[in-house]
């Protein structure tokens with residue numbers, strides 16, 4: 522595995538995890554490897570979609586400019602758009618705020634046969650909310666357990682849950698934010714608040730440590746992806762997703778074979794009747 526997996530509650534200090542790895546690959550090698558992974562991922566998604574017994578939820582968290590959008594473009598791009606959806610969670614609207622914090626999230630979860638990528642997620646309700654005191658501690662403290670229960674509910678109902686934290690260094694973030702300023706083709710991505718958020722770097726680190734410590738479960742693991750190299754990030758994420766889906770391959774193929782056999786019987790019956 523190219524990135525570190527957290528599937529048990531326990532003390533975490535993710536800032537000790539490197540942000541920049543190459544996995545013994547050159548960029549060119551990584552691109553070739555990703556092209557092959559993309560084909561495999563596409564096939565697995567097709568099986569998931571056709572079998573219609575399971576869903577896949579991919580949660581993406583990370584600081585500003587950590588590459589959430591780019592990761593979705595590359596990794597979701599390997600899949601059939603017909604069976605894939607992206608849900609982005611922004612500052613809650615008044616209607617969303619009037620409900621429990623999982624209300625808007627639950628509505629966006631994937632149905633059987635579907636893949637959904639969360640660009641930010643329910644975790645913001647214990648990250649940004651905590652860092653900026655948007656709710657008192659008594660409120661967000663309870664959410665770790667609420668989230669674990671929610672994710673257990675999903676996995677009990679055949680949703681495969683994979684959570685990625687895109688891990689970038691403070692220097693790499695600065696480089697990317699400055700690049701957005703300097704490059705007119707990227708300046709639309711500029712968001713002055715990204716610089717304000719950056720000054721809360723250590724508060725976010727502490728908040729992320731607690732999330733990894735308290736919301737890592739065997740059935741809903743977190744993966745910390747070294748993301749300073751975008752090409753490494755893509756290969757690492759694709760590897761995780763392939764490993765997460767592969768165990769179901771035989772089951773999905775068997776249910777498709779059964780479906781195919783049933784359809785053949787039905788077809789033969791129609792032919793026999795009209796003969």
Ligand code: AMP
Pocket residue numbers: 585610611612613640641642645646649650655
């Ligand atoms: P972006 O993902 O860069 O488009 O920005 C979305 C913004 O919405 C980020 O600044 C998030 O911190 C913010 N956001 C997302 N979810 C929540 C939430 N539950 N409460 C407050 N802010 C949120």
Ligand code: MG
Pocket residue numbers: 585586712715
């Ligand atoms: Mg942003």
